[in-house]
Amino acid sequence: MNEPADDADGIRAAVREHLLSDVLVGEDPENLTDDLPLRTSGVIDSMGVIRLTGFLEARFSIRIEAHETGVENTDTVDAIVSFVESKLAG
Amino acid sequence: MGETLVANLDDAIATHPDRVCVIDVDGAESTYRELDLMANGVAAALGKRGVGRGDRVGICRRKSAGTVAALLGVLRTGAAYVPVDTGSPSDRNRRIFEDCGVVAVLLDEADPASVPPNAAEIVGDPPATGVRPSAPAIHPEDLAYVLYTSGSTGHPKGVCLEHRNATSFVDWCVRTFDASCEDRCSSHAPFHFDLSILDLWMPLSIGGSVVLIDESTARDPRSLPALIAERRVTNWYSVPSILALMTSHGDLESHDHSSLRTVCFAGEVFPLSDLRRLRATWSGPDFWNLYGPTETNVCTAYRVPDGAGLDGAEPLPIGRACDHCEVRIVDDAGARLGSGEVGRIVCRGGPVMRGYWGLDPDRTAAFIEIEGHRWYDTGDLGAFDSKSRVHFHGRRDRMVKRHGYRIELGEIEAGLDRADFLVESAVMAESTPVGVVIHAAVRPVSGTRPSIIGLRTHCGKVLPGYMIPDRFHVVDGLPRTATGKVDLPRLRSEVILDS
Numbered sequence: 001m002n003e004p005a006d007d008a009d010g011i012r013a014a015v016r017e018h019l020l021s022d023v024l025v026g027e028d029p030e031n032l033t034d035d036l037p038l039r040t041s042g043v044i045d046s047m048g049v050i051r052l053t054g055f056l057e058a059r060f061s062i063r064i065e066a067h068e069t070g071v072e073n074t075d076t077v078d079a080i081v082s083f084v085e086s087k088l089a090g
Numbered sequence: 091m092g093e094t095l096v097a098n099l100d101d102a103i104a105t106h107p108d109r110v111c112v113i114d115v116d117g118a119e120s121t122y123r124e125l126d127l128m129a130n131g132v133a134a135a136l137g138k139r140g141v142g143r144g145d146r147v148g149i150c151r152r153k154s155a156g157t158v159a160a161l162l163g164v165l166r167t168g169a170a171y172v173p174v175d176t177g178s179p180s181d182r183n184r185r186i187f188e189d190c191g192v193v194a195v196l197l198d199e200a201d202p203a204s205v206p207p208n209a210a211e212i213v214g215d216p217p218a219t220g221v222r223p224s225a226p227a228i229h230p231e232d233l234a235y236v237l238y239t240s241g242s243t244g245h246p247k248g249v250c251l252e253h254r255n256a257t258s259f260v261d262w263c264v265r266t267f268d269a270s271c272e273d274r275c276s277s278h279a280p281f282h283f284d285l286s287i288l289d290l291w292m293p294l295s296i297g298g299s300v301v302l303i304d305e306s307t308a309r310d311p312r313s314l315p316a317l318i319a320e321r322r323v324t325n326w327y328s329v330p331s332i333l334a335l336m337t338s339h340g341d342l343e344s345h346d347h348s349s350l351r352t353v354c355f356a357g358e359v360f361p362l363s364d365l366r367r368l369r370a371t372w373s374g375p376d377f378w379n380l381y382g383p384t385e386t387n388v389c390t391a392y393r394v395p396d397g398a399g400l401d402g403a404e405p406l407p408i409g410r411a412c413d414h415c416e417v418r419i420v421d422d423a424g425a426r427l428g429s430g431e432v433g434r435i436v437c438r439g440g441p442v443m444r445g446y447w448g449l450d451p452d453r454t455a456a457f458i459e460i461e462g463h464r465w466y467d468t469g470d471l472g473a474f475d476s477k478s479r480v481h482f483h484g485r486r487d488r489m490v491k492r493h494g495y496r497i498e499l500g501e502i503e504a505g506l507d508r509a510d511f512l513v514e515s516a517v518m519a520e521s522t523p524v525g526v527v528i529h530a531a532v533r534p535v536s537g538t539r540p541s542i543i544g545l546r547t548h549c550g551k552v553l554p555g556y557m558i559p560d561r562f563h564v565v566d567g568l569p570r571t572a573t574g575k576v577d578l579p580r581l582r583s584e585v586i587l588d589s
Binding site: 023024025026027028031032036041042043045046047050054065066069 | 307312335493547551555558563
């Protein structure tokens with residue numbers, strides 16, 4: 001299977017696929033909008049953040065520090081995509 | 091050792107005034123003398139509001155030296171402390187405080203939604219003072235703290251522990267782990283969790299140091315190894331899941347952990363493969379598997395063998411009864427069972443709780459009478475082996491352990507049932523190689539279909555994060571048995587096996 005490219009669309013697709021198969025199994029993909037609050041609404045709890053971080057590190061070969069996993073970088077799909085882009089731009 | 095937590099800590103303050111008492115989450119150190127002054131300030135602030143012997147005081151504060159001083163300040167007034175999860179919904183915390191009738195709540199920030207109407211709200215650290223307020227005599231049988239655990243009816247239950255219950259356990263810890271004033275002990279668990287009793291009161295009773303770990307670092311397997319090295323932690327205590335995560339994600343080999351002397355774990359089963367890997371990396375310290383519900387502190391302990399002794403495929407025993415209590419395996423009628431026979435694990439003696447808040451001990455199903463004595467029935471099943479070690483054989487009821495947290499599945503159902511878009515729900519747990527997975531089957535109001543996002547958002551408002559189900563299944567109806575109860579085995583086969 002071809003992995004999507006590491007541009008914004010590719011990152012978005014990978015993040016969505018992870019969320020829909022991890023904490024949102026059974027959800028209609030259309031409900032997962034790019035600005036949906038994930039952390040502040042309780043959709044993702046602390047263990048979900050650990051799994052998300054592990055997924056992003058493995059998928060994009062990046063290293064994420066503990067202080068970078070706060071709400072500012074992980075509360076929405078948009079925020080996660082921007083964060084991964086900034087890590088890749090290094 | 092004294093017979094109250096206050097006597098032990100006051101003795102440590104008098105003997106070791108200049109030793110480091112608390113290493114705060116940011117590394118700042120406070121001495122025993124400084125803790126004493128901070129605790130005086132808390133006791134004075136509580137005294138002004140009329141708090142005294144026999145009262146309860148809520149604690150909704152993040153970990154800090156000031157919070158440790160707050161616990162001591164509460165105890166010095168003769169009251170008991172009631173710690174809650176700062177990350178839980180305010181509404182749940184207020185219900186806990188209302189249940190046990192706290193007269194004051196200590197908080198980091200003002201949060202009227204979590205404070206009952208008649209309770210005083212004390213925000214932040216009261217000014218430290220060298221003047222020790224006059225204090226009542228504290229007795230060993232006085233209540234020291236109330237720890238709330240998940241309750242099957244949807245209402246958390248308050249486990250009431252007296253000073254003598256705690257000191258009996260602390261004394262056992264000091265002897266068993268040969269603890270001294272040189273020790274630097276991790277405080278990994280939050281203060282509303284029963285592991286905190288060992289974390290705090292063992293070092294504080296003997297002049298040792300408590301190394302506070304804030305809640306976000308505590309969940310981060312990649313920050314903890316550096317913290318253990320930097321703070322030169324000698325005694326580690328946590329649930330196994332974070333140790334397993336540190337083993338797989340923490341790059342343990344690149345840190346100097348030679349300060350570690352004792353590693354204790356409790357709260358859930360440690361998967362053997364992870365334990366073998368950790369033991370191979372941390373070959374120096376002694377490892378202990380501790381067992382005991384909040385109601386008994388710790389009642390059995392097993393010293394984990396070195397590498398070769400972990401080669402078998404059998405789960406580890408939970409160990410022999412600690413010498414400050416008595417543990418038996420009994421049948422449903424209370425008769426003792428022989429080695430190899432599986433029965434109820436029951437316990438009596440020093441560390442066993444007084445009872446649940448607001449419930450008559452004589453009418454508490456968890457207490458059973460055997461041979462004229464009151465025993466606490468843990469709800470766990472176990473069997474002795476030929477060496478008098480207990481082996482754990484699961485639960486009799488609907489309680490599960492996840493990430494070390496006790497979860498009554500009924501409490502999750504009660505939380506789901508508060509959603510006005512649901513008619514009914516049933517929650518089940520599935521054991522998998524990666525841990526317990528919680529499934530919720532929900533029946534929505536006719537003609538509607540809630541989104542998974544909506545379900546999770548609702549749960550985030552009414553339940554602590556660790557209780558939010560992993561999988562939701564929207565169903566048209568729940569199967570019933572002939573007597574009208576939810577047919578959980580059938581639902582399990584329909585829902586979990588299909589997912």
